[in-house]
Amino acid sequence: MPDRDPPASTPEPLLSARGIAKRYGAVRALEEASLSVRAGEVVALLGANGSGKSTLGKIITGITRPDAGTLTFDGAPLHLSEPAQARRRGITAVYQELSLVPDLSVAENVWLGHEPVRRGGIDRRTMKGRTAELLASFAGVFSVPVEPDTLVDSLPPSERQLVEVVKALAWRPRLLVLDEATASLDARQVDRLFELVRGWREGGMAVVFVSHRMNEIFRVADRAVVLRNGVTVGERRIGEVDEQELVQLMTGGGAVAAIALEGHDAPGAAAAPPGATEAPVVLELRRFASGVVAPLDLTLRQGELVGVGGLQGQGQSRLLLALFGAVPHQGEVRLEGAPVAFRNPRQALRAGVAYVPGDRNREGLLPVRPILENLQLPNWRRYGTPLRMERARRDAAAVVADLDVRLASLDEPVANLSGGNAQKVVIGKWLSRRPKLLLLDDPTKGVDVNAKAELYRLLARLQAQGTTILFHSSDDAELLGLCQRVLVMQDGRVTATLEGDTLDQRHLVAAAMGAQGAGAA
Amino acid sequence: MSRVPPAAVALLLSVALFFLAGLVQPNFVNAAQAINIVRLAAFLGIIAAGQTLVIISGGEGIDLSVGAVVTLGAILTFMISGGSSERLWLALLVVLAVGAAIGLVNGLGIVFVRIPPLVMTLGMAGVVQGTILAVTRGNIPGGVPRALANLVTGRFLGVPGAIYLWALLGLLMWFVLQRTRYGRELFAVGVNRRTAALSGVNVSGVVVLTYTLSGLLAALGGLLLLGFTQRVFLTLGETYLFPSIAAVVVGGTVLAGGRGSYFGTMAGALVLTMTESLLRSMRIGEAYQMIVFGAILVVLLSVYGRQRERE
Ligand SMILES: Nc1ncnc2c1ncn2[C@@H]1O[C@H](COP(=O)(O)OP(=O)(O)OP(=O)(O)O)[C@@H](O)[C@H]1O
Ligand SMILES: [Mg+2]
Secondary structure, eight states, X not given: XXXXXXXXXXXXXXXXXXXXXXXXXXXXXXXXXXXXXXXXXXXXEEOOTTSSHHHHHHHHTTSSOOSEEEEEETTEEOOOSSHHHHHXXXXXXXXXXXXXXXXXXXXXXXXXXXXXXXXXXXXXXXXXXHHHHHHHTTTTOOSSOOOTTSBGGGSOHHXXXXXXXXXXXXXXXXXXXXXXXXXXXXXHHHHHHHHHHHHHHXXXXXXXXXXXXXXXXXXXXXXXXXXXTTEEEEEEEGGGOOHHHHHHHHHTSSHHHHHHHHHHHSTTGGGOOTXXXXXXXXXXXXXXXXXXXXXXXXXXXXXXXXXXXXXXXXXXXXXXXXXXXXXXXXXXXXXXXXXXXXXXXXXXXXXXXXXXXXXXXXIXXXXXXXXXXXXXXXXXXXXXXXXXXXXXXXXXXXXXXXXXXXXXXXXXXXXXXXXXXXXXXXXXXXXXXXXXXXXXXSTTTTOOHHHHHHHHHHHHHHHHTTOEEEEEOXXXXXXXXXXXXXXXXXXXXXXXXXXXXXXXXXXXXHHHHTOTTSSOO | OOOOOHHHHHHHHHHHHHHHHHHHOGGGOSHHHHHHHHXXXXXXXXXXXXXXXXXXXXXXXXXXXXXXXXXXXXXXXXXXXXXXXXXXXXXHHHHHXXXXXXXXXXXXXXXXXXXXXXXXHHHHHHHHHHHHHHHHTTOOOOOOOHHHHHHHHOEETTEEHHHHHHHHHHHHHHHHHHHSHHHHHHHHHHHOHHHHHHTTOOHHHHHHHHHHHHHHHHHHHHHHHHXXXXXXXXXXXXXXXXXXXXXXXXXXXXXTSSOOOHHHHHHHHHHHHHHHHHHHHTTOOHHHHHHHHHHHHHHHHHHHHHHHHHO
16 A cells, blocks of 8 residues: 655654564564654644554553564664663653552652652652643643642542643653543543643653543644554555545545544434423432532433533533442432332342443553453453353343444453554444433543444434433543533533533533533523 | 463363372372362362352452361251251251351441451451351361261262362352353452442442352361261361462462352362372472462463463
8 A cells, every 4th residue: 555655854753663573372462563753743643442552552661572673773783682671762651541540649650760769769749740730731721729739639630631741741751642631521621632642742851642532632743653454555645635534544444434534423313302392201310419419400301312411520520420320329310100229239220221331441441361350350240140241241242243342252351452442342342232211421531443333323223222321421522522511510500501502512612611601590 | 372361270280190190109090089189179160169250359358267167067957957957958057047147247337337358257267166166166066967077078980079069069159250240340340449439330239249159169178078077176267268268369360359150279289189189199298289389370370371461
């Protein structure tokens, strides 16, 4: 394929990786991957879930050693046997799976392994001071207060993600890999991050940027490198390519790509059930409150897909958790007319409610257990005693095929999956249940374009079968494309309900930022 | 390059140790000796069954009351049956009920009062030991039912009953862990309780049931042990406490929870018993035995740890 167009008259790359290969047992994570980045350049690394992006990132930063291939940095061959070496050379990364220690404070995490010392001891004052300076670059976009002394465990996923960025910056990198660092950030946080990235680029930093949100690629990158099944299949300047071409490169072209695009642009909007207002009421909330979530009233009808938006951490996750019975709540809840008060998720499940958590590593996965067990965890009851394992396996295989999870075998631990594929497992365990009410907390985090389209189609199918869906997303495009109605939350309150004419990007942003008059409160 | 499961490593090690013993003590390697060692391992293995479940359940799970409950199981059998085989059934029922009740209290304390397992079960061990002492004042009337002795020591095809019972328990434990909802949920609870709860698992129920089973299995172990020792004394079970934990760990069950198997524990029990017999036959003192045990633990754990890193 004539896919490579080496840009003319360019300086030496800061980093170049050629012919990189890496296998895990029978799985070829990378076969023939190449990537080069110049100082002062932002390169987007694109590819479907499991195409090898994170693996390549880990090889560049010395976490993983390649089986074959060469790395050069600053004109000299680079041999890394551990991450510390890479960091000393000025190469750091924000990894997809967050690496913070929950029991330590923000400052302790940021300086872990290179604490400032004075007179033989850790210099806590300097450590805090410099952390505060670094945190200041995100001032105003944190959804909860983040101080150097804040315990990481108390932070929501978006803030932990920003702390990861700060932690990488503390090493003063010359090359920074951002592996899906935006996946759990809201619009405002992404804006700030991009402002910073542009600043770093000015300062001569090289950035490798991985994201499944195509619009971000076009906003921040200078060049895109595309991986498919572990092979670098193409390289494009951002100014000379459109989204469709990139998606085609990622997927290998053909019909799949077409569906993916359709799904991305206007997912499921056509699936609005006619006459939805006459459909029976499924969920009715009266003065429902929980923790930061201020009392709210809400009515959801059968087959409706209602979005919950706003900046990250405004109480959206808490609202969903409370509806699922995982945290206490006040007020009235009626499910299909009958009053209910779930005291734990089990009761909610039995009543036909399902929930996809927003934090896959802490709430959604059993990393060391096989994929099969992860998918069937809520469902074992259905397989009798003794458990009919063949049937459980067949059903799991069907879900895996439905979501196109790339795996070697159902018996492999879920920790071996790529981030996006692991997320599909978190969603997949509920798919065979046909819930009455499905609560989704940012379910497409790190999921690739194709799989997103597949998920949207599944949601439409569930809707058609009468499932009511309450859907929180940090991706505005997704809310606008999927939902007939979007509740915007700010500070625990529903400050706007957008539908019909008001359901567009402008109103959504305005409502999220707290501007008045965006819609009826 | 596939990974060898820890259970297989431990099993191979015990076989290797057996033949190694032959080099040091030529008269050590024969069928009778092998059977004898497996029989000794059977009691440890049975007593460590509950420990396996508790350790898999995670949350710093450990049951330090098994020693005391083994003693109690043996003493109750001794006293209730009074040596009569007809009353063995009654003894069995009481022993199982009392063991389960003790485990239930452990579980409730750990789950609902949030007492750390180490503290709760250690306290329970003290309470049980103390109660035995206070009630019996060291004077324990009773006897060993002949039926029990026959069941445990009687031979079928040259193999003592204890070994058949152990094999049966092995199958039962495999079934419980691999083919019941409880087993699957136990592993999930051991890995991540939050994920388990959000997936509809009754986490409290699973943990309480696990400690209850541990108490029940330890008491059953005490009953069977009586058939072997033919006498009771106040420290009967105590000697099994540390080995019951060591057997689980040597068998590859992870102390952090969520991973392991009872076959591993069985192999672990063989390794420990094997080593002990060998050292004893070489007239190596108890202090050195302990050093060797410690060394085996450290070496095996680092081997398993390294394998996991490669995963
Ligand atoms: N430690 C591991 N053991 C076994 N297989 C692995 C391991 N790490 C990655 N893989 C496999 O290598 C392939 C590439 O994974 P990688 O994480 O690099 O994908 P990715 O492009 O980052 O995907 P995503 O977009 O989902 O994050 C996947 O098929 C994955 O299952
Ligand atoms: Mg990845």
